[in-house]
Amino acid sequence: MKKGRFTLRQKRAATGLLFILPWLIGFLVYYVRSLILTVQFSLSKVEILQTGGYQTTYTGLSNYRFALLEHAKFNQILVNSLRDILIDIPFIIFFSLFMAILLNSKFKGRSLVRVIFFLPILMGSGAVLRSLELATRNIIGGASAMIEELSAANQINISFLLYVLEDLGLPTTLIDYITGLVSRIFEIVRASSVQIIIFIAALQSIPNSMYECAKIEGATGYETFWKITFPMVSPLILTNVVYTIVDFFVNSEVVDLAYEVAFTNYNYGLSAAMSTISTVVVCLILAIVSALITKKTFYYN
Amino acid sequence: MNIRDVRGYYEKISEIASDVTFRSRTLNKAKSVLLSIFKLIIIVGMSYIILGPVINIVSNSFFSPSDVYNPSVFMIPLSPTLENFKRAFTRLNYWSTLGYTMVYIVSITLIQILICSMVGYGFARFEFPLKKLLFGCVIVTIVLPAHVIMLPIYQHFRMWDIFGIIQAVTGKTVNLLSQQTPMYLMTLFGTGLRSGLYIYIFRQFFRGLPKEIEEAALIDGAGIWHTYFRIMLRNAMPAAISVAVFSMVWQYNDMFYARLFSMPTSKNLTFRLSTIQATIEFVDQIKDPMISQLAVYAGITLVLLPILIIYFVLQKYFVEGIERSGIVG
16 A cells, blocks of 8 residues: 555645645635735725725725724724623623533433523524514513512612612622623523533533542532532633633624624725724733633643 | 422432531431522523523514503413414515525535534544644634624625636636525535534544544554544544534524625525514515514514424434533543
C-alpha cells in the first residue's frame, strides 16, 4: 500500500485534512473572507450599484464615529444589552445549576418536568417569541392590574414595600438588581434551558463513588455540594457562560438595529461598523469572563 | 397530594441527605417533608412560568371575537370557535408549507450530521499541522455573532460565482437569494446554522470512543473511509441524535438566515408565521389587532405542533444522547 514518497504519518495527516476539508473551505470562504470584507465595509462608504454589486470608497473611521457619537439609538441599545447580560448571567448560571440538581434527583414525573423545562428551546423563533411576550404580558398584566386595584383599596403597593426594604438598610443596587430579575423572570427561565441540559449532563458524569465515599466519611449535604458537586461541574460553568452570552447576542436588539440599518436604510458601512463594534465588545467580555472563570475552575483530569 | 406521598417521594429522592450525626427521627422527617414541599413548590412554580404563556396562547386560539372584549373571560373561552384555526390554516397554507419546511429541515439536518461528524472525526483522530489553531477557529465560529458576517455573505450570494468561472462563461453572476440554496451551500461547507457547535459535539464524542475499534477494523482490512462510514458513524448514534434534534429545532426556528437570504415564505413555516398577521389584516380585512392576533395564536399552535411531536418522539434519546455525547467533556 505504501508508495515510497510519503511516510505513514504524512498520509494520515493528509487524510485528516481531507476529513476537515469541507469545513476548511467554508471557513475560508464564508468566515475569513466575510470578516475581512466587513472590516473593509466599516471603513468605507459603500454604494450599491444598479447591477446589485457595490463600490467602496475609503473614508477612515467616520462610520465608527457616527455610530458611537451621533447615531440616536446605537449607544443606548449597546449599553443596555451589555448591562442586561451582565445582570442576567450570574442569575442564569445559578438558576440553571439549581434546577439541574433538582431535575437530576429522582422523583415521580421527572421526565414530564424535564420535557417542560426543555420546551423553551422549541419556541425560539421570532413570531413565536413576540407572541409569547404578548401572552406573558397578558399574564403579568393581569397580576399588576390586580395589584393596582388592591393598592387603591388597601393603601398597599409595591413601591411602598421597596421603600421599606430600602429603609431596612439594604443597598439600593441590590434592590434594583432583585426587582429587575423578578420582572424579567420569564425571559430568564426561558433563556436557561440549554444551560440546564448541560449541567444535568455534567452532574450525571460525576462518579457515584465520590458521593458514597463522602457519605461514609460523614460529610453533610452542604459539604458534599461545595466539595464535590460544585468543583466537578465548574468546568461547565465557563461553557454555560459563553453559551449564554453568545445566545443573548443572537437575539439582541443590536443585531436588529444593524440589520435595519443595512437593509432598510441601505447604509452598509454604518451597519458593518455597528456589527464590528458589538462583536469586538462581545469578544472582549468573553475574554475577560473566561479568564476570570478559568482561574477559579477545578479540572478533574 | 398528601403528606405521606411527599414523604415517600423524599425517601426515594435523596439518600444523600442522611447524616451520620444522630438526630431524632421525627426532626429528620419533618425536615424532609418540608424540603420536598419546598422542591414541589419550586418545580410547580417554574413549570407554570414556562407553561403559562403557552397555555395562554393555546386557549386564546379558541377565543371568538366576543370573548376578547369580555372582561370576565380568562383562559376558558365562553363561546369556543375553530374559526381562528381555519383562518390560520388557509393563510399559512399549512400542509403545503409544512411539507416543504420538513423536507428542508430534514435534508439540512442530514447534511449537518454527515459533514459535522466528518469534520469532528478529522479533528478527533488525526494529527496534522496547525490542528490546534484550526480547532480554535471552530470555536471562533461558535462564538462569533452571525451578524458580523451577514453583509458580505448577502453580497456573496447576491452575486454568486466560483472564482469568476460562471461570469466568464455566461457573462453574469448567479443570484442565489430568495431561495434555500445559500443555506444548503453553507451547511454543506460546515458553516451552517451553529455547525461549529455540532462539530465540537462530534469531536468530543469521537475522542471518547476507544481507539481499538478502528485498529481492529484496520487490521481486518477496512480503509479509513470504510471504517468511518461503516463503523464510527454507527457508533456515534447518541451524538448524532442530539445533533439531529438541535439542528431540526434550531433550523425550524431560524429567522435570521431566512430573513437574510429572503427565503420564500411558501416554503418556510416559521418565516411565514411572522407575516401572517399582516396578511390577515390585509386579505381578510380584519383591522382590529386584538382579533387578528387570535389567528396568530392559532398559527403559533399549528407551528409548534410538528416540532413538539418531533421532540416527544426523540426526547428520550435526546436527553440520554446529551448525557452520553460528551458535550460535557
